[in-house]
Amino acid sequence: MSMLALAQRPMSSLVRPLAGHAKGGWTRSLCSIGTTKTMQKEANQWEPKTFCVVETGKDEVGTLRKILDCFETHNINLTHLESRLKSFARSGPSFHIDFEGVPDKLETTRFMKELQSINGVVTAEIQPTREVPWFPLNIRDLDLTRETLDGGTDLINADHPGFHDQDYKRRRGDIVALANEYTHGSEIARISYTDDETKTWGAVYSKLKELHGEFACKEFNQIFPSLEKYCGYAPHNIPQLADISDFLNQCSGFSLRPISGLLSARDFLNALAFRVFFSTQYIRHSGNPFYTPEPDCCHELLGHVPLFANPDFADFSQEIGLASLAASDEDIDRLATVYWFTVEFGLLEEEGNIKAYGAGLLSSFGEMEWSCSGAPSEECRISGSVGDLLKPKMEPFDPFVTCNTKYPITTYQPTYFVASSMADAKNRMSRFCDSLNRPFFPQYDSLTQSIRVTRAVKRAPRVSLVALQAEKQKAFFDAQ
Numbered sequence: 488m489s490m491l492a493l494a495q496r497p498m499s500s501l502v503r504p505l506a507g508h509a510k511g512g513w514t515r516s517l518c519s520i521g522t523t524k525t526m527q528k529e530a531n532q533w534e535p536k537t538f539c540v541v542e543t544g545k546d547e548v549g550t551l552r553k554i555l556d557c558f559e560t561h562n563i564n565l566t567h568l569e570s571r572l573k574s575f576a577r578s579g580p581s582f583h584i585d586f587e588g589v590p591d592k593l594e595t596t597r598f599m600k601e602l603q604s605i606n607g608v609v610t611a612e613i614q615p616t617r618e619v620p621w622f623p624l625n626i627r628d629l630d631l632t633r634e635t636l637d638g639g640t641d642l643i644n645a646d647h648p649g650f651h652d653q654d655y656k657r658r659r660g661d662i663v664a665l666a667n668e669y670t671h672g673s674e675i676a677r678i679s680y681t682d683d684e685t686k687t688w689g690a691v692y693s694k695l696k697e698l699h700g701e702f703a704c705k706e707f708n709q710i711f712p713s714l715e716k717y718c719g720y721a722p723h724n725i726p727q728l729a730d731i732s733d734f735l736n737q738c739s740g741f742s743l744r745p746i747s748g749l750l751s752a753r754d755f756l757n758a759l760a761f762r763v764f765f766s767t768q769y770i771r772h773s774g775n776p777f778y779t780p781e782p783d784c785c786h787e788l789l790g791h792v793p794l795f796a797n798p799d800f801a802d803f804s805q806e807i808g809l810a811s812l813a814a815s816d817e818d819i820d821r822l823a824t825v826y827w828f829t830v831e832f833g834l835l836e837e838e839g840n841i842k843a844y845g846a847g848l849l850s851s852f853g854e855m856e857w858s859c860s861g862a863p864s865e866e867c868r869i870s871g872s873v874g875d876l877l878k879p880k881m882e883p884f885d886p887f888v889t890c891n892t893k894y895p896i897t898t899y900q901p902t903y904f905v906a907s908s909m910a911d912a913k914n915r916m917s918r919f920c921d922s923l924n925r926p927f928f929p930q931y932d933s934l935t936q937s938i939r940v941t942r943a944v945k946r947a948p949r950v951s952l953v954a955l956q957a958e959k960q961k962a963f964f965d966a967q
């Protein structure tokens with residue numbers, strides 16, 4: 488699955504990741520999505536935290552130690568500590584501190600009084616809990632985040648190969664309905680694919696497999712035989728999400744969730760924080776097996792899935808997801824851009840050769856040649872609408888640069904970012920995520936599949952993101 492995508496390109500269903508907020512109109516009531524009855528608590532209810540600001544009179548050695556001693560004496564655990572200098576040099580710094588405890592409890596009030604009595608402390612006051620953009624706290628919250636831009640079938644417009652095929656639309660509607668019924672913990676529906684659908688899959692499978700040996704990264708080629716052995720990958724069989732999800736879980740802790748269509752960038756990235764990948768189950772129209780204007784099971788299963796079995800790539804993807812939790816719209820845009828140039832269009836250097844690890848490349852025979860061959864044919868360049876270029880530009884992967892790089896969505900990429908290894912990409916990504924202005928630093932608890940946060944925050948009410956994102960996307964295309 489991908490975030491918002493609209494590229495009209497051969498063999499690749501791509502995404503235009505844009506972040507945004509909701510407006511009225513298209514949106515559907517979230518209540519109607521039908522969440523399971525489950526324990527829903529806020530971050531501050533699971534692990535209560537209090538936020539206080541301690542002002543000091545003078546900038547002198549030892550004041551912070553006395554403050555920390557007070558915490559130790561009361562056996563209170565700090566979860567976040569930040570020192571801030573004042574605008575004028577006449578007074579000491581203030582300390583912004585989050586600690587474990589309930590703000591309105593008597594013991595907290597007593598502790599705060601003692602904090603205030605420390606020599607050198609001017610004031611110590613509890614502050615209101617900060618409100619941050621809504622984000623999923625538990626993997627079950629992803630049931631609330633599957634509202635798609637296209638409702639599953641709205642992208643079958645006049646340019647879509649299935650536009651005049653009523654049977655295709657009906658079939659697509661049936662598969663989408665199953666995805667809409669899915670909630671966390673339930674069985675992923677098994678689809679009985681038709682002969683026609685399997686034939687389409689087989690054509691794509693065989694053509695791509697020819698090229699993967701030459702252009703896919705070693706991590707991809709190492710795992711692919713296991714997918715054939717354990718998940719039913721074969722030209723004559725479309726594998727089932729349920730089997731693949733189980734397999735990925737054993738390899739890297741990743742899992743798949745069926746989805747009806749295109750998600751907002753925020754919702755899509757947020758799911759990666761839980762090592763969850765939203766995947767479509769329907770397939771492109773059989774009229775042209777080598778073309779799709781949107782994500783379908785060929786793109787997901789042949790492009791995305793193999794890398795999710797790799798622990799380094801899984802960590803890399805989750806790092807993006809964790810950084811997206813409660814991030815600002817601007818940071819969602821940056822993260823979505825890095826996602827575009829990595830998870831969708833990333834390249835690696837292997838013994839002096841360029842290899843693909845991005846799903847947009849691995850599921851597009853044309854763009855695989857364009858990006859990896861070093862000397863793409865004229866036919867290839869013309870089919871990707873980059874006929875005026877002889878070959879793409881290769882830049883070293885640096886997320887601080889990548890995040891601000893513009894890119895086209897209706898042609899092959901003129902520029903790619905190349906990492907020296909998957910581990911290198913992961914480390915660089917980690918440093919980039921740490922540099923973002925984050926409202927808290929999240930930690931994923933794999934036992935409870937929940938997010939722990941370092942600061943006293945509460946989530947703003949969830950709003951639908953897809954309508955405004957659709958609007959931004961339209962503006963983006965109108966400006967092309």
Ligand SMILES: [Fe+2]
Nearest residue numbers: 488489831846
């Ligand atoms: Fe994708």
